[in-house]
Amino acid sequence: MFRVLITDNLSPAGMEVLKNLPGIEVDVRQGLSPEEVREALKEADGIIIRSATKLTPELLKDQPRLKVVVRAGVGVDNINLPAATREGIVVMNTPAGNTTSTAEHTVAMMMALSRNIAPAAASMSAGRWDRKLYTGTQLSGKTLGIVGLGRIGLSVAKRAQGLEMKIVGFDPFLSAERAAELGIELHRDIDDLVPLCDYLTVHTPLTDETRGIINAARLAKMRKGVRIINCARGGIVDENDLADAIEAGQVGGAALDVFTSEPPTDDRLVKLPQVLSTPHLGASTEEAQELVAVEAAELISGFLLRNEIRHAVNLAPVSAAEMAEIRTYLDLSRRLGLLLAQHPKAGGIKSARIMYRGEVAAKNTKLITASFTSGLLEAAMDDNVNIVNAELMAKERGIEITESSSSEIGDFSTLIQATIDTDNGQPTAAGTVFGKQFLRLVRLGTFSLDAYLDGLMLIFRHRDVPGLIGYIGTMFGEHGVNIAHMSLGREHDEQGGNAIAVLNLDNAPTQEIIAEICAHPDVTSVELVKLPPAGAPLPWLDRG
Numbered sequence: 292m293f294r295v296l297i298t299d300n301l302s303p304a305g306m307e308v309l310k311n312l313p314g315i316e317v318d319v320r321q322g323l324s325p326e327e328v329r330e331a332l333k334e335a336d337g338i339i340i341r342s343a344t345k346l347t348p349e350l351l352k353d354q355p356r357l358k359v360v361v362r363a364g365v366g367v368d369n370i371n372l373p374a375a376t377r378e379g380i381v382v383m384n385t386p387a388g389n390t391t392s393t394a395e396h397t398v399a400m401m402m403a404l405s406r407n408i409a410p411a412a413a414s415m416s417a418g419r420w421d422r423k424l425y426t427g428t429q430l431s432g433k434t435l436g437i438v439g440l441g442r443i444g445l446s447v448a449k450r451a452q453g454l455e456m457k458i459v460g461f462d463p464f465l466s467a468e469r470a471a472e473l474g475i476e477l478h479r480d481i482d483d484l485v486p487l488c489d490y491l492t493v494h495t496p497l498t499d500e501t502r503g504i505i506n507a508a509r510l511a512k513m514r515k516g517v518r519i520i521n522c523a524r525g526g527i528v529d530e531n532d533l534a535d536a537i538e539a540g541q542v543g544g545a546a547l548d549v550f551t552s553e554p555p556t557d558d559r560l561v562k563l564p565q566v567l568s569t570p571h572l573g574a575s576t577e578e579a580q581e582l583v584a585v586e587a588a589e590l591i592s593g594f595l596l597r598n599e600i601r602h603a604v605n606l607a608p609v610s611a612a613e614m615a616e617i618r619t620y621l622d623l624s625r626r627l628g629l630l631l632a633q634h635p636k637a638g639g640i641k642s643a644r645i646m647y648r649g650e651v652a653a654k655n656t657k658l659i660t661a662s663f664t665s666g667l668l669e670a671a672m673d674d675n676v677n678i679v680n681a682e683l684m685a686k687e688r689g690i691e692i693t694e695s696s697s698s699e700i701g702d703f704s705t706l707i708q709a710t711i712d713t714d715n716g717q718p719t720a721a722g723t724v725f726g727k728q729f730l731r732l733v734r735l736g737t738f739s740l741d742a743y744l745d746g747l748m749l750i751f752r753h754r755d756v757p758g759l760i761g762y763i764g765t766m767f768g769e770h771g772v773n774i775a776h777m778s779l780g781r782e783h784d785e786q787g788g789n790a791i792a793v794l795n796l797d798n799a800p801t802q803e804i805i806a807e808i809c810a811h812p813d814v815t816s817v818e819l820v821k822l823p824p825a826g827a828p829l830p831w832l833d834r835g
């Protein structure tokens with residue numbers, strides 16, 4: 292049974308989806324302190340949040356059960372993404388469900404601001420009839436600057452065009468052709484855009500780049516009396532600079548739905564008469580909440596029950612069918628990683644190269660490489676590594692992982708070959724899949740072989756002389772060590788040269804027996820490698 296924790300106000304429609312799913316139990320708790328969220332996460336496989344719950348590195352650390360965070364909404368700035376990735380937790384969001392509602396709220400704020408709706412309504416409630424005091428400005432014919440032309444920014448543009456406004460925009464990721472098609476005058480430099488605006492609205496995510504993108508210097512370049520709208524994230528427009536500019540008369544007014552701290556700890560801005568504010572209501576419509584809640588429920592259950600990855604912000608998308616299809620390759624590459632990590636020359640890994648040949652080359656090799664990397668790092672990291680964090684973990688350890696692919700079929704319909712560059716050499720191993728699921732080690736260094744890639748493997752290099760295998764077999768027999776499978780390989784397939792043997796054992800030989808094998812004059816090296824048994828669950832994939 293997977294437990295999904297919900298700590299923010301989620302539409303009942305999403306809850307219904309989860310409650311009707313066998314294998315999922317829902318734990319709804321609201322108004323928790325950060326410490327209480329941390330405790331509740333210990334019992335959760337996944338969590339659904341909105342903007343109120345902040346998932347800090349402290350909360351995400353040491354949560355071995357937690358696999359997935361779903362943000363029922365767009366902005367993921369309340370989730371510490373590097374920390375989630377480092378902990379191997381997938382983070383997903385629901386990108387489109389609240390676009391229309393947020394765009395409508397933005398337009399409503401712009402209109403209300405320009406016609407003084409809020410103060411006029413308040414004055415009427417107070418029994419006054421102040422017609423002169425609340426003379427406004429018309430939107431038609433005015434220029435609206437939009438910073439961030441993604442889903443919401445473009446939706447605002449379309450609506451504002453309907454109000455006969457001219458749209459100028461800034462978004463480094465929008466093509467000039469697309470902007471022209473949409474009737475938007477696109478600027479490549481935000482400083483060229485700001486002087487043109489009567490109104491300016493921001494619709495970017497909050498990132499290190501966008502924090503304070505509208506600041507004192509840019510406000511100063513704008514037309515006197517410009518109106519600023521922020522229905523994206525607090526801090527994209529610097530709050531202090533905005534308050535200063537309003538007080539100085541440079542900015543005529545501001546409409547704010549979002550704040551750097553929610554609720555605002557400093558009320559300087561919201562108390563200014565020129566400021567219209569709402570308590571983060573952009574996405575708060577019945578329609579948007581139902582859409583994002585149902586999608587969040589589908590995303591989290593799809594991941595927990597079927598390994599489906601959609602709308603993840605820290606992992607590439609993979610359908611449930613594709614994940615099932617590549618499962619065997621994920622297993623094979625992880626085992627190659629585990630095997631190479633135990634190679635006697637594995638100390639000081641600088642880089643690793645993984646090569647895909649044949650049918651596997653057409654699959655999601657990025658994920659298969661991540662699985663190899665997780666195998667390579669597993670022993671060193673107390674198993675706290677998985678497909679989500681493997682790339683980051685390798686990078687942090689200065690290990691560069693590269694991959695190459697060729698769809699050409701060689702000796703095997705699929706071959707995955709991995710080489711690690713270490714201080715002592717370049718150990719290589721290659722594996723394939725026989726039938727649908729039988730994993731085989733077909734190359735070790737320069738030796739070709741056909742060995743089972745599971746369980747206890749005794750690998751010894753030796754000179755190809757008669758009687759040696761018999762000698763080792765007899766010794767194992769005398770000590771009760773059972774050989775389950777055996778594979779031999781010879782360099783250049785020549786008699787009397789260097790050879791390798793891989794023995795899959797049912798039980799481990801003692802150090803004394805290994806020392807005795809090592810002492811044989813024709814044996815050049817002996818390694819005992821431990822891999823998971825055949826068909827063992829894959830730690831990240833086989834949940835439950």
Ligand SMILES: NC(=O)C1=CN([C@@H]2O[C@H](COP(=O)(O)OP(=O)(O)OC[C@H]3O[C@@H](n4cnc5c(N)ncnc54)[C@H](O)[C@@H]3O)[C@@H](O)[C@H]2O)C=CC1
Binds near residue numbers: 390462
């Ligand atoms: N007030 C509310 O309740 C809501 C607020 N939001 C906020 O709105 C933001 C935007 O949402 P969507 O449009 O759905 O996201 P989106 O991802 O579709 O669009 C964001 C756009 O910002 C652009 N961008 C990124 N960095 C930029 C930069 N430095 N300068 C200019 N443009 C930049 C991107 O290229 C992209 O086109 C969200 O990240 C969220 O913070 C979203 C929903 C509701």
Ligand SMILES: O=C(O)C(=O)COP(=O)(O)O
Binds near residue numbers: 341343364367389575
């Ligand atoms: O989707 C977003 O980014 C939002 O800001 C909406 O936030 P909320 O889910 O209403 O707390």
